[in-house]
Amino acid sequence: MKSIENRIAEELLVNPKQVIAAIALLDDGSTVPFISRYRKEVTGGLDDTQLRNLEDRLKYLRELEDRRATILTSIDEQGKLEDDLKKSILSAETKNALEDLYLPYKPKRRTKGQIAREAGLEPLADALLENPNLQPEVEAAKYLNDSEETPVADAKAALDGARAILMERFAEDASLLARLRLYLEEHAVVTVMVAKDKEQEGSKFRDYFDYQEPFKAIPPHRALAIFRGRNEGILSSTLDIAPPDEGWQSDLSHPCAQMVAQHWGIRNDGRAADAWLSQVISWTWKIKLLLHLSGDLMFGLRERAEAEAIRVFSMNLKDLLLAAPAGAKAxxxxxxxxxxxxxxxxxxxxxxxxxxxxxxxxxxxxxxxxxxxxxxxxxxxxxxxxxxxxxxxxxxxxxxxxxxxxxxxxxxxxxxxxxxxxxxxxxxxxxxxxxxxxxxxxxxxxxxxxxxxxxDPLAELVKIEPKSIGVGQYQHDVNQFQLGRSLDAVIEDCVNDVGVDLNMASMPLLRRVSGLNETIANNIVMHRNQHGEFKSREQLKEVARLGDKTFEQAAGFLRIVSNNENPLDASGVHPEAYSVVEDIARKNQREINSIIGDSAFLNSLKPEDYTTEQFGVPTVTDIIQELNKPGRDPRPEFKTAELRDGVETIKDLSEDMVLEGTVTNVTNFGAFVDIGVHQDGLVHISCLADKFVDDPHKVVNAGQIVKVKVLEVDIQRKRIALTMRLQETSAERRDRGQGSAKPRSNTTNSARVAKTKPMPANNAMAAKLAAAFKK
Missing domain, CATH: 3.30.420.140 (YqgF/RNase H-like domain)
Structure with a gap:
């Protein structure tokens, strides 16, 4: 079994030593912004994106190891931990795989299978499975009893018990579950219908009233729409293999049922027990496996859709937080x-x-x-x-x-x-x-x-709950803990990327600085109010509860822009590295003040001439760049959209009108643009550029100023279709079957599966399984 460090290193395509070093820093209380900026030598230059991914995977894999240990202990205490099972558990790489292995041993309520075993019916189940030539009713008659606790009154009761035993056994086989799950992921279709008498109440979901789509093709935004409709009681959904046109009428005609039969070596040769075993297989699939696996897959779909929605929200939030500030003006x-x-x-x-x-x-x-x-x-x-x-x-x-x-x-x-x-x-x-x-x-x-x-958008937006900023995609439907965690990480990265003026920052802004929390941020503000402006970063050590570790994490991101005792306090150079700057000044017989901003001099320096045991070339290079543009703001230059005079409401719009607007939200299916009519217009993903676009974020970002053309206006539904393909007219687009207030997908064909002609399953595999079963 690979170590956590090696697994993460492979996923991030980095050296395991980098991962080990980063994990050690994280475990020691260092933040991602601090590590990515001030510990490049230690981690080999891992950036903040890599570190965030590392942090997330570390959390998942540690939870996986904790669960693995719990499962091993539980099975061992039952006296059932055989070597092969232990090896399988130790090699399981996902939580799903672990739970599949644990399923037969997981403590559960008393089941029909357990009751049948207690009644002594397991030998009957084994006999019929191993020798289908046996007559089920004749064999069952041998197991009748009138016990008070577990009576078996007749042959039917005995066979029902034997069936329950086999169904549990068939449904709890980890390798079979893995095969079926993969097959369904590839070939299953999600079918969505409107609930009875909910058509009017759920009109906003009408696109999904009679809807089918391959499971593997459902994009996150459609998945979340379906889940929302289900939660509101408007929609119902099922997941299964779409049948061939002739249908699956017999017990074992379903490809997945055939896979179960093949896995357990069951064939229909017309023997005495074959019909009974066929029924067991069919029931196992319909009652046990389909419900279990479809639930698992839909849960996984929700998780992936939520993760993508959170990613989109995070990217939009980052764009807004790093939007250009208008600056220090009344x-x-x-x-x-x-x-x-x-x-x-x-x-x-x-x-x-x-x-x-x-x-x-x-x-x-x-x-x-x-x-x-x-x-x-x-x-x-x-x-x-x-x-x-x-x-x-x-x-x-x-x-x-x-x-x-x-x-x-x-x-x-x-x-x-x-x-x-x-x-x-x-x-x-x-x-x-x-x-x-x-x-x-x-x-x-x-x-x-x-x-x-x-x-200053950043300084103000940090005071607001991120979910209230309005740039999310189904943000109220996703896991709120994961959403909050991701958005907090975005805010932390943005605040520390820009840096904070220690003498101007509010408490909400300060608490987002690396290493600080609300209590320490409040203490900084109170200290500032009581003692006046900070003159140096060293004065931070006088703030209550701000210890050495906190100072280490925060100092580089806190700036004293004016009236500072040390000019380096206005820069992104960390106090621990001031000695490097002093060394540069001393070796070149210059004053520190004189070298800050002297581009010609700084560009002539060779970083390797100023390295030490603690600070290598990456850090010295960063220091020289910072001295070149001290306290540089990574945000773009400020500019605004010019809204068109006379266009104030949706009724003022007309086709092919070219307008300027501001992107307010970017989703997986396009971008919403404020053109000044109280209703954002949608630039569908297919209209963002003259080339194929797989991710709208590669073309636009929240806060960007763009030129758009009006394609269509639906006043009744308050929908505006826009395009950034300015050379194309609405008429030309309609001729191609595109362009409406509800545009199609990024390709010319809809992703929907027509209900009148369901998507076939993998017919080759189905035929192969059917032939094997009939042999």
Whole structure:
């Protein structure tokens, strides 16, 4: 049996020594961001993606080993742990394989098979299996008894008991289960139907009312839709091999039943017990194996679909968190509304709240001019440069208001930007927002959040529960623990990739820094409030409960951007490596301040000239790069979509209209784009590029500005079909049978299996098994 380290090394295609080193660091309490950035020599340069995969596999494989030990102990205590069984258990590589092996020995409620064994019927079952020439009724008559505990009244009762024994035996054979599972994975079809009288209630699932698809071909988003429909009682589903056109009428005509018969050496030669054994095989398949295996496979499908949904959510979240910040500029945040007015909040260049108000430019009050005048006063008073407009109700109307303000007051030099406000209401009603702004109404807190989100999306979004940001795919249907764990990892990676200004960061942002938790983050903020700004990273050691290990993990990601005692404290160079920079400066007779940002000098350095026993070429190379661009921000340059004037609602759209928009969500089947009409349009995967696209994330990402063309508008269903293939017209696309508010798949043919002509099973294999059975 391979060690955990070797298995992970093979999967990641790296050296086992790298895996062993990484595991040791993780077990010692080091975080993935810290290891990937500051321990490259130790791990041989494993990056954060490799380390996250390693961490996940390590957890799975350790759970597998714990379960393996439990199973071995349980079977050993029963006195049934034979050498061959032990060897099989020790070599099992998945949890499914382990559970298949454990199935015959797993403590269970008293079954019909156990009762039959207690009645002494196992010899009858063995005899009929080994010698089908025996007459079942004649043999059964030998086992009748009138025992009070386990009576066998007649031959039928004896044969029923013998059947129960064989059914358990047949259904608990690990190698057979593995073969059947593989066969079903390859050839099974999932059939979905609408529940009786649920057509109207479940209209959103109508695409699945009469639906079939090969099990192996079901994409994650369709699988999750089916599971949601089942959970809501709208849909029912089954999994089985689609029969040939003539159907499987006899007990052993089903390919899987034939596989069971072949595995146990049962043939239909017309002998006395053959008909009875055929019935046992048929019942074993229909009652035991099909239910067990279809449940397993559907559970596995759900797990894979959930894992993919979590992956998609994580990628979208990462794109949003690493979206370009508008920067340190005074900003007005507008939370649009109609009857209740537009909530206004002003924040300074650091995001600190300054002022608030409510304006009523829209119906029913229509105070347009007064609203512009009030915004102009606030903009001039606080030297505002940006206007952030939430993209909710009345957003386009409010965007028009901001545009009019800019036209009337060009001297203010304002820029307006539409901001995705998903989750702002969650933040405004949160405990943290209440502590931060105890005297502000929740609606004004929302406007503050919108303004800050424009200035620095990462710093603001970390305050919101990730699942509320609105970039997921069936996020409420997936395993919430796994989702939370994955999203937390994404946030941790993003925050540490960008770095955090120690004197500006909020508690929610600080607690995402490597090595920190909520308690220590709170202590940092309290220390900052009591003692003033930090002047050096070393002062972190004065914070309550922030020990040496925490300092090691966090210090490199915490920056002191201004008023620092050591210029290296503003960089991503870890304090433990300051000696390397000092060595570079000393050997070149320079001051540290003078070499920071001196590209010509830094590019001339050879990293190998400054290595030590602790710091090798990878770390020295990173240090030189960091000195070249200290505190560099990995996020892209800020830019915004130009929404088209006069296009404010879905009714304003027309076919072949070219618009600019912002990608709000990327799924497996395409990307949703905000084009400013209160309803995101869908660019189907087949419309993302002029070439085949297997993964939309390879073409677009959340927050990206894109140009799209309108293909079709379904006002009644509020669906907008868009394309990024700008050269193609809607008419041309319709001529090819594509392009609708519900586009087809990435290929020209639908993945659906027509119910009138079910997909055949592997006929060659079925015929082979049938021939073997008839011999």
């Amino acid at each position: 900003t007005i945040g507008l939370d649009p509304g109609l009857r209740t007015g537009v909530k206004v909040a002003v924040v300074d260049h650091t995001g600190q709240y300054l002022d608030q108000g409510t304006i009523y430019p829209h119906a029913p009050k229509n105070q347009w001019d007064a609203s512009i005048a009030e915004l102009a006063v606030l903009s001039k008073r606080y030297n505002v440069e940006l206007i952030a407009i939430g993209n909710g109700t009345a957003s386009r109307e409010t965007d028009k208001l901001a545009g009019d303000l800019i036209k009337r007051h060009p001297e203010l030099k304002l820029t307006k930007v539409m901001v995705n406000e998903a989750g702002a209401s969650v933040y405004s009603a949160s405990e943290f927002a209440a502590r931060e702004f105890p005297d502000l109404d929740v609606t004004i807190r929302g406007a503050v959040s919108i303004a800050r989100r424009l200035q």
